[in-house]
Amino acid sequence: MCGIIGILGEQAEAAPRLIEALRRLEYRGYDSAGVATLNAGQITRKRAAGKLKNLETLLYETPLSGSVGIGHTRWATHGPPTKTNAHPHVSGPVALVHNGIIENFRALREALEDKGHVFQTETDTETVAHLIASNIEAGLSPTDAVAKALPELDGAFALAMLFEGEDDLMIGARKGSPLVIGVGDGEMFLGSDALAVAPFTNRVIYLEEGDWCVLTKTSHAIFDTSGAPVTRPISIVQSASASIEKGNYRHFMQKEIFEQPDSTARTIGAYVNALQRSVELPGDNGDAIDWSAITQVHMVACGTAYYATLVAEYWFEQLAGLPVKTDIASEFRYREPALPEQGGLALFVSQSGETADTLAALRYCKDAGLKTSAVVNVPTSSIAREVDLVLPTLAGPEIGVASTKAFTAQLCALASVAVAAGRARGKLSRDDEKRLTTALTELPRLISEAFQRDSDIAELARNMAKAKDVIYLGRGVHYPIALEGALKLKEISYIHAEGYASGELKHGPIALIDEDTPVVFVAPHDGLFEKSLSNLQEVAARHGEVLLISDETGLKEAGETPASTMTMPTCDPFVAPILYSVPIQMLAYHIAVEKGTDVDQPRNLAKSVTVE
Numbered sequence: 001m002c003g004i005i006g007i008l009g010e011q012a013e014a015a016p017r018l019i020e021a022l023r024r025l026e027y028r029g030y031d032s033a034g035v036a037t038l039n040a041g042q043i044t045r046k047r048a049a050g051k052l053k054n055l056e057t058l059l060y061e062t063p064l065s066g067s068v069g070i071g072h073t074r075w076a077t078h079g080p081p082t083k084t085n086a087h088p089h090v091s092g093p094v095a096l097v098h099n100g101i102i103e104n105f106r107a108l109r110e111a112l113e114d115k116g117h118v119f120q121t122e123t124d125t126e127t128v129a130h131l132i133a134s135n136i137e138a139g140l141s142p143t144d145a146v147a148k149a150l151p152e153l154d155g156a157f158a159l160a161m162l163f164e165g166e167d168d169l170m171i172g173a174r175k176g177s178p179l180v181i182g183v184g185d186g187e188m189f190l191g192s193d194a195l196a197v198a199p200f201t202n203r204v205i206y207l208e209e210g211d212w213c214v215l216t217k218t219s220h221a222i223f224d225t226s227g228a229p230v231t232r233p234i235s236i237v238q239s240a241s242a243s244i245e246k247g248n249y250r251h252f253m254q255k256e257i258f259e260q261p262d263s264t265a266r267t268i269g270a271y272v273n274a275l276q277r278s279v280e281l282p283g284d285n286g287d288a289i290d291w292s293a294i295t296q297v298h299m300v301a302c303g304t305a306y307y308a309t310l311v312a313e314y315w316f317e318q319l320a321g322l323p324v325k326t327d328i329a330s331e332f333r334y335r336e337p338a339l340p341e342q343g344g345l346a347l348f349v350s351q352s353g354e355t356a357d358t359l360a361a362l363r364y365c366k367d368a369g370l371k372t373s374a375v376v377n378v379p380t381s382s383i384a385r386e387v388d389l390v391l392p393t394l395a396g397p398e399i400g401v402a403s404t405k406a407f408t409a410q411l412c413a414l415a416s417v418a419v420a421a422g423r424a425r426g427k428l429s430r431d432d433e434k435r436l437t438t439a440l441t442e443l444p445r446l447i448s449e450a451f452q453r454d455s456d457i458a459e460l461a462r463n464m465a466k467a468k469d470v471i472y473l474g475r476g477v478h479y480p481i482a483l484e485g486a487l488k489l490k491e492i493s494y495i496h497a498e499g500y501a502s503g504e505l506k507h508g509p510i511a512l513i514d515e516d517t518p519v520v521f522v523a524p525h526d527g528l529f530e531k532s533l534s535n536l537q538e539v540a541a542r543h544g545e546v547l548l549i550s551d552e553t554g555l556k557e558a559g560e561t562p563a564s565t566m567t568m569p570t571c572d573p574f575v576a577p578i579l580y581s582v583p584i585q586m587l588a589y590h591i592a593v594e595k596g597t598d599v600d601q602p603r604n605l606a607k608s609v610t611v612e
């Protein structure tokens with residue numbers, strides 16, 4: 001999880017301004033930080049491991065001159081949080097900062113090393129600097145060098161770049177990770193969010209997916225993925241509320257859905273070492289959880305977070321062979337649960353970290369002497385403070401009441417922990433770990449690809465918005481996703497919806513099927529697909545309006561039976577429940593918009609429930 005800032009300034013020294021912006025970005029990471037400036041055309045740089053104050057001290061003792069610079073605050077993903085691995089990264093005439101994950105960095109790095117490039121760090125980011133530098137060395141201008149390099153990068157990124165000898169040039173690019181341009185008076189800025197550039201300007205351009213930009217102090221040129229020039233509007237942002245601006249989006253929920261390539265990448269980056277293709281639990285120095293001594297995991301949560309525990313139950317049992325018990329927090333302590341005297345691990349999941357029932361359940365488990373851990377999004381929350389081991393989600397602030405990016409971040413954290421447990425218990429081999437972590441690092445890109453379905457989903461929503469009841473069905477690990485799909489729809493559209501395990505259909509719910517009841521099947525082509533297909537036929541035979549969400553293979557096998565379909569990118573079954581959460585969020589969102597409800601503040605609900 002990283003924050004980036006770029007300042008193409010006129011007179012004021014860049015370094016203190018970069019620090020000011022980085023302070024506002026610290027919520028995105030704080031394990032190392034760095035800045036680079038152009039001083040008489042030369043790149044100069046200072047970096048420090050640890051909190052931002054270490055960099056500030058360094059700059060106080062040995063200041064950097066120059067009005068043009070870039071800065072970075074890091075949450076380590078590739079390579080430990082050392083000074084060497086801290087951004088900015090430099091290769092020849094290029095210095096850059098990066099947020100995201102370059103998935104194909106290994107192949108690029110090998111090719112560049114073959115050409116004689118010598119790497120200093122273990123990061124994926126340094127590859128980008130070398131790639132652009134090699135294009136410049138081959139005779140291209142900085143702009144052409146970037147234009148040539150960007151299509152070669154797989155994965156998610158926001159980049160800010162400066163170039164030796166180019167005092168009036170800064171280039172930015174975004175794919176998956178957010179990036180804004182700040183338009184000043186005779187100055188330009190780049191930042192991860194509007195909050196970062198708020199001290200310098202309130203005029204902000206939100207770059208769109210695949211955009212890249214070439215800035216001078218007085219101009220900005222924006223290009224789309226194909227290299228065609230595009231115009232993006234300038235928004236006026238209230239600096240006080242810049243952290244909670246909707247940007248170009250109509251609703252926070254929509255913004256947060258579209259942030260998921262970034263929020264999942266950040267969260268996965270906190271757990272997965274993409275270079276080693278291994279899992280390392282944050283906050284766990286190797287001895288915080290002795291997985292071999294754990295005999296049962298007891299997971300407790302509320303609402304959407306509870307559905308995350310239901311998905312995790314499949315992962316922990318299948319990958320780690322660990323018995324799991326899941327509980328709704330409001331039910332938990334009053335039934336006087338029998339807790340294991342030894343070997344029990346209590347695991348709480350909460351976005352806010354303040355949900356009263358979850359907090360009470362945590363205290364109950366602590367009193368019972370259990371080791372406690374929590375997957376939590378707000379690091380300063382009560383749950384985060386009271387638990388033995390914090391397993392962070394790095395979704396960033398979630399404003400929409402209906403949880404979206406926090407849910408997928410919870411799944412990413414839980415998936416990583418399940419792999420760590422599986423490895424530690426000898427249930428997974430090193431090769432299994434490599435395959436599963438690779439699937440996780442590819443997930444943010446697949447989520448971006450799923451966004452291509454947005455207008456199709458809006459079209460489907462027009463019809464479904466007329467329904468009085470909607471049924472969601474899923475099998476195995478997609479059963480909880482069906483539950484979450486139904487919850488999302490209820491919360492924001494007020495349409496009655498129920499989620500069921502597909503196989504349970506004939507034990508009652510099938511009586512609800514008629515031509516006015518849409519049935520949403522969440523069914524990627526996995527080991528259970530044939531069985532889902534049979535259930536789908538049962539619904540279609542009773543004139544149910546089936547919407548099948550699957551991949552190309554699944555949709556091909558289903559043929560003409562479903563009334564409508566949604567095509568998802570093909571993915572490893574391990575990450576499918578995370579990927580398939582996205583279209584069900586988009587479907588609920590579009591249905592609510594169609595119905596004209598208050599999407600971000602639905603009636604009767606609250607974001608954080610701090611009463612029982």
Ligand code: G6P
Pocket residue numbers: 302303304305306349350351352353354355358401402403605606607608609
């Ligand atoms: C409320 C929210 C839900 C959330 C639940 C649990 O009901 O509206 O979106 O899933 O609380 O909240 P937590 O902060 O503990 O995840």
